[in-house]
Amino acid sequence: MKALSKKTLITVSGPTAIGKTKFSINLSRVLNCNIISCDSRQFYKELSIGTAVPSIKELKTVKHHCIQHKSILDTYTIKDFQKEALTIIKNEFKIHDYVIMVGGSGLYMDSVINGLDDLPNINNQVRKNLNLKFEEFGIEYLQKKLKKLDPVYYNNVDKQNPRRLIRALEICISSNRPYSSFIGKQKTTHEFNLFHIGMKTNRELLYNKINSRVDKMIDIGLLEEVKNLINYKKLNALNTLGYKELFLFLEGKTTLKESIEEIKKNSRRFAKRQITWLKRKKDIVWINNDVNPEEIKRNYFDFK
Numbered sequence: 001m002k003a004l005s006k007k008t009l010i011t012v013s014g015p016t017a018i019g020k021t022k023f024s025i026n027l028s029r030v031l032n033c034n035i036i037s038c039d040s041r042q043f044y045k046e047l048s049i050g051t052a053v054p055s056i057k058e059l060k061t062v063k064h065h066c067i068q069h070k071s072i073l074d075t076y077t078i079k080d081f082q083k084e085a086l087t088i089i090k091n092e093f094k095i096h097d098y099v100i101m102v103g104g105s106g107l108y109m110d111s112v113i114n115g116l117d118d119l120p121n122i123n124n125q126v127r128k129n130l131n132l133k134f135e136e137f138g139i140e141y142l143q144k145k146l147k148k149l150d151p152v153y154y155n156n157v158d159k160q161n162p163r164r165l166i167r168a169l170e171i172c173i174s175s176n177r178p179y180s181s182f183i184g185k186q187k188t189t190h191e192f193n194l195f196h197i198g199m200k201t202n203r204e205l206l207y208n209k210i211n212s213r214v215d216k217m218i219d220i221g222l223l224e225e226v227k228n229l230i231n232y233k234k235l236n237a238l239n240t241l242g243y244k245e246l247f248l249f250l251e252g253k254t255t256l257k258e259s260i261e262e263i264k265k266n267s268r269r270f271a272k273r274q275i276t277w278l279k280r281k282k283d284i285v286w287i288n289n290d291v292n293p294e295e296i297k298r299n300y301f302d303f304k
Contacts, residue, residue: 007093007192008301011109012102013278014199015271016241017210019289021054023199024102025062027293031301033096034063036085038112039103041240043070043081046229049222050242052213072229072237082111093192098301106277115188120175130166130173145169150178158273160266163236195300198284210267217242218260226250241266 010031012024028035037043041051045068053068065088070076085101089112092099103109133141142165147154149172157164168179175182201209226246232238233247242263249259278284287296 008098008195009089009112009190009192010098010100010195010197011113012100012197012199013106013109013274013284014104014289015206015274016104016267017052017213017271018199018201018206019209020102020104020199021052021058023289023291023293024100025054025058027296028062028100030293030297031098031100033098033100034065034092036065036088036099036101037067037103038081038085038101038105038108040078040081040105040108041237042067042103043076044068044072044237045070046072046232047225047237047240047243049217049220049225050240052217072232072235078108078111079116081108082116085112089192104274106274113188113194117183119171119182122170123174126173127166127170130169134162134166139165142166142169146172149173150180152178153180153183160269163239194283196281196284197296198278198281198286199289200286201289206271207268210271211264214242214260214264214267222246223249223256241270 010027012020012027014020024035039051041047042053043066044051047053048068054064059067066081066084089099089101101109101112130142133145139160139162142162143154143159146157146165146169150168153168157168159165171177171179171182222242223246226243227250229238229243230247230250233243238244238247245254245259245262245266248254248262249256254262285300
């Protein structure tokens with residue numbers, strides 16, 4: 001691949017626990033640039049252990065944007081992130097040739113790369129009703145409803161993510177049109193280059209890394225972190241891996257061992273969905289998770 005000569009946004013994607021944080025920090029040091037997090041749970045200052053926020057040492061090593069800069073009580077949408085990230089990128093390019101955007105939240109990354117589709121306004125009562133149905137009948141209700149109203153999107157969506165199911169359903173019901181008829185229309189052009197890195201490793205190693213990371217999170221105090229947040233468990237920000245499973249334990253619905261095993265299982269499933277999402281993209285440069293960032297610099301960013 002020809003070396004890139006303009007200002008370049010480098011995106012680093014990959015399944016959870018593969019080592020995106022460490023690699024991105026090392027690459028940023030090699031390229032002398034800063035990092036934007038597009039992990040939608042690392043935005044919140046109340047969430048640290050369960051979201052694998054970079055350590056204090058790592059945060060001091062290189063400047064990170066969009067890390068723990070919001071509260072779970074704040075309203076911070078994907079559109080808010082897109083606007084903020086594009087402003088950061090513009091400002092960073094006044095100083096540096098590169099910016100790295102890293103995270104496992106594909107939709108947030110895509111909002112910056114591809115833009116956001118022009119979606120219709122939502123009837124607030126529709127959203128309220130769907131949330132009530134979800135509380136009463138569970139995620140199966142949302143899945144069946146979406147399969148009926150938009151089978152195309154149903155076949156692609158993460159069916160275990162109630163927020164995405166509700167988002168699609170509220171569009172379907174409010175507009176009387178399938179959600180899939182609105183998405184994928186936006187085409188965005190940028191004044192900078194895009195270079196997409198996808199991290200990979202063999203599945204057995206990845207699953208072992210996931211299991212080990214969950215054990216470490218428990219050892220360093222994830223349960224205590226979750227205890228301090230139980231009064232906010234109905235917030236969307238808390239409907240996330242590592243928190244929702246431990247809420248069930250604190251409510252006496254599971255044992256601690258069962259909750260920990262559920263976190264591991266759900267994390268492995270999440271990683272599998274992330275891999276499937278990334279494999280659909282055609283412009284990713286795939287690298288092994290143990291690659292030396294100096295090699296990436298030599299192959300793609302050196303001009304001598």
